[in-house]
Amino acid sequence: MADFVTVGKLSEVPPGERLVAQIGRTWVVAFNVGGTIYALEDQCSHEEYPLSDGFLDGTELECAKHGARFDLRTGKNLTPPALVPVQYYEVRIEGDDIQVKI
Numbered sequence: 003m004a005d006f007v008t009v010g011k012l013s014e015v016p017p018g019e020r021l022v023a024q025i026g027r028t029w030v031v032a033f034n035v036g037g038t039i040y041a042l043e044d045q046c047s048h049e050e051y052p053l054s055d056g057f058l059d060g061t062e063l064e065c066a067k068h069g070a071r072f073d074l075r076t077g078k079n080l081t082p083p084a085l086v087p088v089q090y091y092e093v094r095i096e097g098d099d100i101q102v103k104i
């Protein structure tokens with residue numbers, strides 16, 4: 003059963019910033035977009051490359067390696083060369099804790 007796991011502090015991720023956390027064998031990246039936190043698995047669905055290196059454009063993220071774009075709100079792939087979504091994680095804020103459901 004999925005549980006919420008704390009990945010970092012909201013106060014340490016101002017708008018436009020990101021944090022990376024390892025949960026078991028999974029790397030998660032959380033982005034602050036205008037005060038809302040979105041979390042994805044930290045790996046592009048095109049090749050093994052960390053999405054935490056990517057470029058934010060509103061609620062879209064562009065992979066730094068080949069430029070595929072993803073919707074941060076869903077993980078949906080928006081442009082080639084990515085052909086499948088990336089794993090999206092539900093986020094909740096508890097006090098100053100950023101928690102993802104994993």
Ligand code: FES
Pocket residue numbers: 046047048049050051065066067068069070083084
């Ligand atoms: S590794 Fe991300 S677009 Fe190719």
